Amino acid sequence: MKPILKIMGYAGPLVLLASVLMFIILRSYPLWTIIMFTLGVVMLTLNRFIGNESDFGRSRDRRMPMNIRRLYRQRCVGTIVLFLSVAILFMHEGFYYGVYMRKATWILPFIVFCVIELYAAFRLPSLEKNTSDGKKNV
Secondary structure, eight states: HHHHHHHHHHHHHHHHHHHHHHHHHOOOOOHHHHHHHHHHHHEEEEEEETTTTSHHHOOOOOTTTHHHHHHHHHHHHHHHHHHHHHHHSSSOOOEEETTEEEEEGGGHHHHHHHHHHHHHHHHHHHHHHHHHOOOOOO
């Protein structure tokens, strides 16, 4: 099971990035790009939530400092928000619970996911380096 998760860990973000680039280039939503986006999100989510080295597993490890666990939890929330963008992408244009949803509404949760990922990508390595050096985390 571990080699499959490792492959999905590398392939998921690449498929996700390729599908988003196709959305930007084509400026339309063909079914194959929607399916490609969904596969990328599913691979990324499985990699984040399953296994010993997953973000979910690391966020529950009591030996790590609280601020590192918090960042892993934020990444898990970002992954759930990314799943929300897939659900919005499959919705038809129209009113849902009094809110008009256009086809491009999926971009909002995707941007939230990207901001969380960027913050964690720059913050986690510095915190983990400080932890391994024995310095106080700030």
